[in-house]
Amino acid sequence: MMSETMKAVRLHAFGGPEVLVYEDAPKPEPKPGEILIRVHAIGINPPDWYLRDGYRMLPPEWQPQVSFPVIVGTDVSGVVEAVADDVRTLAPGDEVYAMIRFPAGLAGDSRAYAEYVTAPATDVGRKPAGIDHVQAAAAPMSLLTAWQFLIDLGHDEPNPLQPHRHRPVTLDGRTVLVNGAAGGVGHLALQLAKWRGARVIAVASTRHEALLQDLGADEVIDYTKVKAEEVVRGVDLVVDAVGGPSSARFLKTLTRGGALFPIFPLGLDAAAEAAERGVTVSATQVRSNGAQLTEIAGLLDNGTLRVVIDSVFPLADARLAHERAAKGHVQGKIVLTAV
Incomplete structure (x- = not known):
C-alpha cells in the first residue's frame, strides 16, 4: 500500500x-x-x-x-x-x-x-x-531566542558557544541598546526589555524609525546617519541581534558591570577587551x-x-x-x- x-x-x-x-x-x-x-x-x-x-x-x-x-x-x-x-x-x-x-x-x-x-x-x-x-x-x-537571552534560559544543556552558562541580567530601570532592532529577534527583544522596565535605545535604518517608536523604543538611532558606538555611552546591556565579529564595537558603549549579548557570536573575539572594561560577553544557543x-x-x-x-x-x-x-x-x- x-x-x-x-x-x-x-x-x-x-x-x-x-x-x-x-x-x-x-x-x-x-x-x-x-x-x-x-x-x-x-x-x-x-x-x-x-x-x-x-x-x-x-x-x-x-x-x-x-x-x-x-x-x-x-x-x-x-x-x-x-x-x-x-x-x-x-x-x-x-x-x-x-x-x-x-x-x-x-x-x-x-x-x-x-x-x-x-x-x-x-x-x-x-x-x-x-x-x-x-x-x-x-x-x-525569534521569540524563544529573545526570551532565553533576556528572560529565562529554560534549560540546563551545556552551552556550545562558551564554557559557562548564559545568565539573563536585570532589566528593570536599566538602559538597553538593541542593534538590529527591526529584525526578527531585535523587535521582540526591544518589546521584552520594555515589558521588564528598561529604557531602550533601538538601532536600525531610517525606514524602521516609526515602527520602533510604536513598539516602545525610547530612542532610535539611524545607523545610516550616525554610528551608535560613537555616540552612546553608559548603557547596561547591548543586545546585538546582528552579531558576528563586529559586535566588539559596542563594548565601549557599556558601563562597567554591563553586558554584551551577541545573538550570533561566531567570529567575535572580545574577551580581552571585555575583561579590561569590566563587562560580560555572553551568548546561548x-x-x-x-x-x-x-x-x-x-x-x-x-x-x-x-x-x-x-x-x-x-x-x-x-x-x-x-x-x-x-x-x-x-x-x-x-x-x-x-x-
Missing part, C-alpha cells in the same frame, strides 16, 4: 533560493512522544538559508552532515491532526505553534516547510488565541521549548508583544521568500502559508 503524500519544499542539493523545490513528499507519522500538525503557516529564519546553503558560514567541524532530499524549516503554526498513544497534553483539533527539534534538527530533521509535520509534544506550545496562524508561525525561533511558548502566549494574546510581519508568501513560493530575505532590511518576519 502506498504511503500518503503531501506538498513540501525540499532540497536535493545545496545552493541559492533556486534549489528550493516544491514537490510531493511522504506525509509523516508521529512517533512515540510526538504529534502530527496540519501546518497553516511557517516562519522563515536564518537557519533555513544556512541549511539551504550547506552551512558554509559555520566552521567545518560544526557543519552537520545532511542527507538529501531534506525538508527545510523549523517554525510552524497549525492544528493538531493526530497524537501518539503516549501523548496526553495535546489532542486533535488543538491550535499550536512550535520551533521543532532545534538545534537537534540542524541537519534537516525539523521539516517545517510542508503541509504536515511531526513534532515532539514537548516542543509545542498552545497557539495564542488572539493572533492568527501567520503571526504565530513568525514567533517561535536557542532551544525548542513548548512550555515557554505556552507561557509567552499570554503576552501575545494581550498585545504586550507584537510580531511584525514583513511579507507573506505561499509555500509554493518559498524561493521568492528566500530571495526577499536575501535582499535584507527585513522588518520583522517573513512567513509562508500552507493553507
Whole structure:
C-alpha cells in the first residue's frame, strides 16, 4: 500500500533560493512522544538559508552532515491532526505553534516547510488565541531566542558557544541598546526589555524609525546617519541581534558591570577587551521549548508583544521568500502559508 503524500519544499542539493523545490513528499507519522500538525503557516529564519546553503558560514567541524532530499524549516503554526498513544497534553483539533527539534534538527530533521509535520509534544506550545496562524508561525525561533537571552534560559544543556552558562541580567530601570532592532529577534527583544522596565535605545535604518517608536523604543538611532558606538555611552546591556565579529564595537558603549549579548557570536573575539572594561560577553544557543511558548502566549494574546510581519508568501513560493530575505532590511518576519 502506498504511503500518503503531501506538498513540501525540499532540497536535493545545496545552493541559492533556486534549489528550493516544491514537490510531493511522504506525509509523516508521529512517533512515540510526538504529534502530527496540519501546518497553516511557517516562519522563515536564518537557519533555513544556512541549511539551504550547506552551512558554509559555520566552521567545518560544526557543519552537520545532511542527507538529501531534506525538508527545510523549523517554525510552524497549525492544528493538531493526530497524537501518539503516549501523548496526553495535546489532542486533535488543538491550535499550536512550535520551533521543532532545534538545534537537534540542524541537519534537516525539523521539516517545517510542508503541509504536515511531526513534532515532539514537548516542543509545542498552545497557539495564542488572539493572533492568527501567520503571526504565530513568525514567533517561535525569534521569540524563544529573545526570551532565553533576556528572560529565562529554560534549560540546563551545556552551552556550545562558551564554557559557562548564559545568565539573563536585570532589566528593570536599566538602559538597553538593541542593534538590529527591526529584525526578527531585535523587535521582540526591544518589546521584552520594555515589558521588564528598561529604557531602550533601538538601532536600525531610517525606514524602521516609526515602527520602533510604536513598539516602545525610547530612542532610535539611524545607523545610516550616525554610528551608535560613537555616540552612546553608559548603557547596561547591548543586545546585538546582528552579531558576528563586529559586535566588539559596542563594548565601549557599556558601563562597567554591563553586558554584551551577541545573538550570533561566531567570529567575535572580545574577551580581552571585555575583561579590561569590566563587562560580560555572553551568548546561548536557542532551544525548542513548548512550555515557554505556552507561557509567552499570554503576552501575545494581550498585545504586550507584537510580531511584525514583513511579507507573506505561499509555500509554493518559498524561493521568492528566500530571495526577499536575501535582499535584507527585513522588518520583522517573513512567513509562508500552507493553507
